[in-house]
Amino acid sequence: MLTLMKQEYYKVFKQNRLAIWLVISFLFPLIIMGVFKSQRNGDTILAFGQGAIYIYMAGIIITALTVSQEFAFGTIRPLLSRRFSRGMVFASKLVLNFSIYIMLIVAAFIGTMISKIIFVPKFNFADKAGYAGNGWQMMGMQVFNILAGMIFVAGLVLLVTNLVKSSGAAIGMGVVMTIGTPIISSISAVLIQSAPILKWNPFNVYLGMNMYGSISSSAIKEMIKLSSNEVIIAYLVYIVLLYGIAYLIFKKRSV
């Protein structure tokens, strides 16, 4: 597994130029708060200088590329004709992707902290900053939301990538899930109207999870007809299903 991980990092740094993605993640909050004076406030700091959207996009693109490129370049054959099992290869991709999300967040966090010192020096993380608590707690909740959202969306992206072997379709799906909240809300609302049981649809669960920690449980229930606990359980079930199906497709595919 260690060998596979070393190879995956070697590829992602050399082939996909991960260093550039990380530098942009670091610079994003600095640029946003440096260029736009209106963004020099506590809310922007807690939102990683609005860098969450970038972290999402970068994570989705890299997730899609790490699998689809292997098919596109034909490198899937040497990858799978070695002593490693397909399960290990798949697991190495997952660990790689998760570690990249962490790296992107850490880079954005460092950029945000420098931005705070330069542009919003009076902001105090110990002050109450929102529904979840003080600045640190809100930032922690933001990290949790980003990671939880990315793991869900990345599962979907991985599934689509394995199905169609194309990064384009997978990235498109990821983009819609990331920035197309109004579209997702509309789809979800139509589904729930047609049958109440469809409150369990993945889009609705994903929306509920996105709101988790930002607003109260009763407000979430009001909007998506699911309690916080139901959202978390359904979310976990969907994640297991997405990754499980993606793995089964990957495992069975002849190349």
Next chain:
Amino acid sequence: MALLEVKNIDKNFGKKKAMDNISFTVNAGHIVGLIGPNGAGKSTTMRAVTGLMSYSSGSINFDGQSVTFNNHQALDRMGNLIEYPSIYPNLTALEHLKLYAMDTKQPADFKELMQKTQIDGDNFGKRKAKNFSLGMKQRLGIAIALIRNPKLVILDEPMNGLDPQSVHDLRGLIRSLADEGVAFLISSHLLDELQKLVDDVVIINHGKIIETATMTEFFSHDKVRWTLATSNNAAAVQLSKSNGWDATLDEGYVQVSGAENLQQVITAINGADIQIQSLNTVTGNLEKSLLDVLASDDKGE
């Protein structure tokens, strides 16, 4: 004991039998040609051997261990280049070798391998693979197949995109590695090249092995024949047939086979006052032998 033993493997694609009771062996130090027409099942067989494709029954053993779709432990000492080289466009040749060398504790020496496969260290070694020509990619693919010091190398159309000099050099490289004990399973449509290289042949048609033989045995299909230009070709053909030999007129030349020896042919033709203007002896042609075997198979003989 054979290094690679493929025994009775079957694979269906829907109703089509892609591999029908395939069996053959490859011994250490031997170069085996897997030959057959397009769609015969060569790549499918190679994929099954490299663990890339499942098979419904039978067994594949390499170096004493079983190879299946889910069991790849034995593949550590097997290299392959199947269909086209697998290249990361943003990596240099050297970076590719470093990447694949991480798999094994005893990789081949990079410098030596780059020299052997003519990946010049000062130029191609530092250039990104996206700028490589097809031939260069092919050479890198072969280098990657050799990076783990394999006991068996599987090469599907390895001469694709190579210029005549590179083909000649690749032949030399394969032969020298075989002399060191490395086994090769090679498929190629360039039969003239394959003929110069392989020790044994495995002929596959419609997913079935129709013959396994050494090259010498295989050439026994192709009878010795003589190609003549004469002052009266039609009469020479007629005369040959009257002697009980096979004779045809092909593009202005008389093709004769079935006589005991050349002297018999010359004596008969000269005796009929027909002048022989040119004469060639043709024997041991892989393409001709293959076509004969495939034709017999298609006729159901």
